[in-house]
Amino acid sequence: MTLPSPNSQKANPRENAWAPPTARMKVGEMPAGPRNINVEGRQPLSPLQGFGQMWQKTFKVRLSGVDKTPAEVMQAWKDNFPKFQPPENRFYPTMSGIKPGEVLLIEAKVPPLPGLPSMLPVSTGVMVLYADDTTFTVMTPEGHPEAGWNTFSVYEEDEVLVAQCQSLCRPNDPLYDFFNRFLGASSQQDKIWIHVLVSLADHFGVKGQAATTKVLVDPKVQWSQAKNIWQNAAIRTIFYLLGAPIRWAQNLGRK
């Protein structure tokens, strides 16, 4: 078999769908609202850098009867991504929107224990790793509850449009892993993606029901990554909020 050499490979215009090379996340021009902590300057993560077991979770909703192209549905998804989130999980795209390399800040609230209301704040974000007409993928920063990627896509299956969220992630540190295993954080995250898909279906007038598939890709815990807890966004958000009176007093002293 004759193969072209790498040097002969032509630049493919679709390669612009990838984020430009970056070692640290940089937050662009943001709308008012998010705290913008725990993201700027953090390294983006793959599922290989997390602590806990690696899961691939796939959530799908069939958009029966929707007479659109996958690209049209994806455009609506990108345009309304923050709106489709549940109230306790607020996304703030930059002014540039969902484009490769852009950061979306997140102000989330999580329940401290199963069954309790979402009240613990977590300020974090994600970077758009890849975005084309029918797919986009976000990757998480250091300190985020999960290390890895979430891919959102729209495609046709048996002549019906399907919208899909697929995550390939590990809990980022031992604390998040504990919350996932014993305090229901994992199922809380599942509910978020199901909510997003049902909201998308609702946007197109479809009463959608999300199907879920979970695959344990790597049952091993990576103890070498236990140190990730140092950058835990939940802990740092709480300290940030506790420090608000001190920052207020410091600002007052400067005036």
Next chain:
Amino acid sequence: MIKANVSMNVRKATPDTCIVDIVGEINAFAENALMDAYTQASSAGARNILLNFNGLEYMNSSGIGLLVTLLIRVNRQKQRLSAFGLSEHYQQIFELTRLNEAIGIYPDEAAALASLG
């Protein structure tokens, strides 16, 4: 629906090394082809799997996800996964996604084979 637009040929380079020649696109629909190639290489007794990306036309983010799941399978079998022939663009993608920290990357087949000692 988008179908797999990729072919993978498995060849034995040394008694314990197999090379997977990838020609086409790696996306979500390439999963069966990639995992079948891996199974074929493992069945041939390979301890080292080399992915040849010289014929890669395009890879999207789902394709990168497939490489992660392949890497985990390889590691669990105590095998080793390496790659060569990546264009500059995809070398940057490997760095951005930090796959280069777990998959050895070499410029060509000779260098990849030499790294195995």
